[in-house]
Amino acid sequence: MRVLIVEDEPNLGRQLRSTLEGAGYAIDLATDGEDGHYLGSTESYDAVILDLGLPEVDGLTVLDRWRKEGRKMPVLVLTARDSWSDKVAGLDAGADDYLAKPFQTEELIARLRALIRRSSGNASSELIAGDIRLDTRSGKVTKAGEPVKLTAQEYKLLSYLMHHKGKVVSRTELIEHIYDQDFDRDSNTIEVFVTRIRKKLGADVITTIRGLGYSLEEQVS
Amino acid sequence: MNEQAAPVTAADERPKSRAKGHRIGSLTRRMIGVAALWIVALLLIGGFALDRVLTRSIVDSFDNQLAFVLNSMIASSEIDPQGEVRFNRPPADQRFVEPYSGLYFQISGSGAETFASRSLWDRRLRVSEAHGDVKPHLYDSDEFSSHDQAEPLRIAERDAILPGSSVRWRFQVAQSRETIDDQIRRLRSTLIWSFSALGVGLLVLAALQTFYGLWPLRRVRDEVAAIRSGDKTRITDEFPTEIQPLTEEINQLLAHAEAQAEEARRHAGNLAHALKTPLTVITNAATARTPDLADTVCREALVMRRQVDHHLARARAIGRRAAAQSRSTVWESLEAVQRAVDRLHEGVTVDIAGNHQAQVRVERQDLDEMLGNLVENAAKYGGGRVFVTVEPGKQMVDILIEDDGPGIPEERRGELFKRGARLDTTGKPGTGLGLAIVRDVAEIYGGSIHLEESEDLGGLLARLSLPAG
Numbered sequence: 001m002r003v004l005i006v007e008d009e010p011n012l013g014r015q016l017r018s019t020l021e022g023a024g025y026a027i028d029l030a031t032d033g034e035d036g037h038y039l040g041s042t043e044s045y046d047a048v049i050l051d052l053g054l055p056e057v058d059g060l061t062v063l064d065r066w067r068k069e070g071r072k073m074p075v076l077v078l079t080a081r082d083s084w085s086d087k088v089a090g091l092d093a094g095a096d097d098y099l100a101k102p103f104q105t106e107e108l109i110a111r112l113r114a115l116i117r118r119s120s121g122n123a124s125s126e127l128i129a130g131d132i133r134l135d136t137r138s139g140k141v142t143k144a145g146e147p148v149k150l151t152a153q154e155y156k157l158l159s160y161l162m163h164h165k166g167k168v169v170s171r172t173e174l175i176e177h178i179y180d181q182d183f184d185r186d187s188n189t190i191e192v193f194v195t196r197i198r199k200k201l202g203a204d205v206i207t208t209i210r211g212l213g214y215s216l217e218e219q220v221s
Numbered sequence: 222m223n224e225q226a227a228p229v230t231a232a233d234e235r236p237k238s239r240a241k242g243h244r245i246g247s248l249t250r251r252m253i254g255v256a257a258l259w260i261v262a263l264l265l266i267g268g269f270a271l272d273r274v275l276t277r278s279i280v281d282s283f284d285n286q287l288a289f290v291l292n293s294m295i296a297s298s299e300i301d302p303q304g305e306v307r308f309n310r311p312p313a314d315q316r317f318v319e320p321y322s323g324l325y326f327q328i329s330g331s332g333a334e335t336f337a338s339r340s341l342w343d344r345r346l347r348v349s350e351a352h353g354d355v356k357p358h359l360y361d362s363d364e365f366s367s368h369d370q371a372e373p374l375r376i377a378e379r380d381a382i383l384p385g386s387s388v389r390w391r392f393q394v395a396q397s398r399e400t401i402d403d404q405i406r407r408l409r410s411t412l413i414w415s416f417s418a419l420g421v422g423l424l425v426l427a428a429l430q431t432f433y434g435l436w437p438l439r440r441v442r443d444e445v446a447a448i449r450s451g452d453k454t455r456i457t458d459e460f461p462t463e464i465q466p467l468t469e470e471i472n473q474l475l476a477h478a479e480a481q482a483e484e485a486r487r488h489a490g491n492l493a494h495a496l497k498t499p500l501t502v503i504t505n506a507a508t509a510r511t512p513d514l515a516d517t518v519c520r521e522a523l524v525m526r527r528q529v530d531h532h533l534a535r536a537r538a539i540g541r542r543a544a545a546q547s548r549s550t551v552w553e554s555l556e557a558v559q560r561a562v563d564r565l566h567e568g569v570t571v572d573i574a575g576n577h578q579a580q581v582r583v584e585r586q587d588l589d590e591m592l593g594n595l596v597e598n599a600a601k602y603g604g605g606r607v608f609v610t611v612e613p614g615k616q617m618v619d620i621l622i623e624d625d626g627p628g629i630p631e632e633r634r635g636e637l638f639k640r641g642a643r644l645d646t647t648g649k650p651g652t653g654l655g656l657a658i659v660r661d662v663a664e665i666y667g668g669s670i671h672l673e674e675s676e677d678l679g680g681l682l683a684r685l686s687l688p689a690g
Binding site: 082083085087088091095096097102114118140141146149150152154155200 | 522526530534537557558560561563564565567568569570572573574585586589590592593594603604605606608623625677678679680
C-alpha cells in the first residue's frame, strides 16, 4: 500500500513516515502544498494524509484541486482546528476522514486502515416493499419518505426479510443471520423485534406464518 | 443682497458633503442649514409683501395729489371771448412757471390752440385718443425721456367741456416721478438692510440654539474620552432626558464589557491553574526518573489537552455570542453533521426527521459544535443507528438525539457532564469532553441538555433545548 503524507512540520513528518513504514506502508513525504498537490496528481496512491495548515497552498485548496481533477484516492485530513465547523468544511471539500492534532499514532493507523478498506467500495442498492424503502449502503429506512427509528437489530431483521421478500423465513434462519454463534437460540427476542417493527412500520408489514416463520410480502400501496 | 447669499452657500455645501461618500455630516451644520433655509424663505416673502404695500401707498398719495391739482385746474378754467381756455386765477404752484421744472399742465382741444404751462417750454404732452371719457386717468409715461436722460412722468388726465364752448378739452397734469421713485428707492434700501440684519440675527440665534441644544452630546463625548483615558469608570453626570438613556446604555455596556473581561481573566486563571497540576506531576516524575515516566506523560498530556479543548470551546462560544445575535437553521447544521458522521463512522446510520425550518438563536459554528458532539457520541456508543428529531416549540426548539446503544442508567447520567468523564472502557478515541462542552455552550446561549432513555430505540436520548429564533 502506497501512502502520501503532506505535512510541513519536519518532526511530525519524519515521525509519521517511520511509524507508517513500520506498519508496512510505502511512504512519500511532501512538505508543502504545491509539492503535495503535484505528487497527488501524478502518482497513484492508496491513501493520502493531508495536513490543512500548509505553506504555499493550504490543504483544503489542494484537496479541492484533486477532487476537481477527478482524483478519487481516500484522503485523511490532519488539523489542529478541531471544531465541528472545520470538520464539516474539510469533509465537504472531499476529505474522507478527519483527525485532530494532537493524535495518537495508533489511532492514525487504525483510521488509515479503515479508510483504505472502505475505499475498495461497495455498490449501493435499495430494497423496496410498498412504501417502505431500505438503502443497504447508507442503512436508511423510510416509510412514505419519512425516516423511521430502527435499532441496529431491528434493521438487520428487516433487511434480511426484505432481501428475501415474498419467501417464508424461519425463526432459526433469522437468528443465524442476525446474531453471532454464542447467542441463546431459545430466547424469544425475534418475536419482540418483529412486534416492534410492526409498531413502527405498520402491523401488516410482516406476516407470521404459524409453525413456519415470518414473511414480508410485497404490499399493494 | 444678503438674503440671497445664504441659500447659495447652503446649496454649495450639499454636493461637497455628498462627494465625501456616505458620511452623514455634522448635525450642527444640518440644523443650522435647515434654519437658514426657512429664515431666508420667510424673510424674502415678508420683504416682498411689505415692499408692495408701501410702494402702492406712496404712488397712491402721489396720484391723489395729481388728481387734486387736475380737478382744481378744471374748476378754475373758463372760456375767454376768443374761445380759448384761460384760468380765472393763476395756478399757485411756482413750478408751472419754471421751465423744465418737472411739473406741467396742458389743456388741448380740437381746433383750438393748446394752452400749456410755461414749464413745458417747447415740449408738448402727447394727447392719446385712448382715454376719451370724463373720468380721470393716471398713468406712467416715458415720452420726455431721451436716450441720455431719463425723465419718467406720472400723468393725470381728464376730458371736460367748459360752459360757453362745445369743444371737448383734454386737461393733463404731469409730474416727474423722480420724487416718488426716490422715496421708493429709499424705502427699499431700508427694507433690505433691516431684513438682512434680521436674517443674520435669526441665523446667529439658530446657531446658538443648536450649539446649546447639542452641548450635552459634547459632554457625553468628553465623558467617554475620560473613561477611555482612565480618569473615570462610568458616566456620572446628569444629562437631559433625551440623552440620559444613551448614557445609561453606555454604562451598562461598560459593565457588560467589564464582566466579560473579568470572566476572561478568570478563565485564563482557571486554565493556567488546571495546567499547572499535570505539569507538576510530569516534572516530578521526570525529576525522580520514575520507571512509568512515559505513561505519566501520556496520561497528563491527555488531561492537559482536555483542559485546553474545554476552555477553547467556552472562549469561542462566549466571544461569538457577544459578537452577534445570530440565528441558525437547525436542519442545515444537522445535515452538515450527518454528512461528516457518515464519512467518519463506518456502519453508522444517521437519520434526521422533523421540522426543516426551525431556527435557533445560536451562532452556526456553536450549533455545529453541540450537534456534532451529540451525534458523534450517539454514533460511537450506540448500536449503529442514530435518530435525530427536530421539535420546534414556542420558546425553545428541542433537538432529540437517540441511539440504539445500551443506554446509561439514570443514576450515572450526571457523571457524563464531568470534564474528562467516560463511562465506557472500550478505548474508543475521545477526550471525554463532548457533553461538558455541549452543556457549557448550551448554557451560554440560554439552552439546556438533558439525558433520557429512548423509547423507540432503547438507547440514550439526549434532549438539547435551544432558544427559538
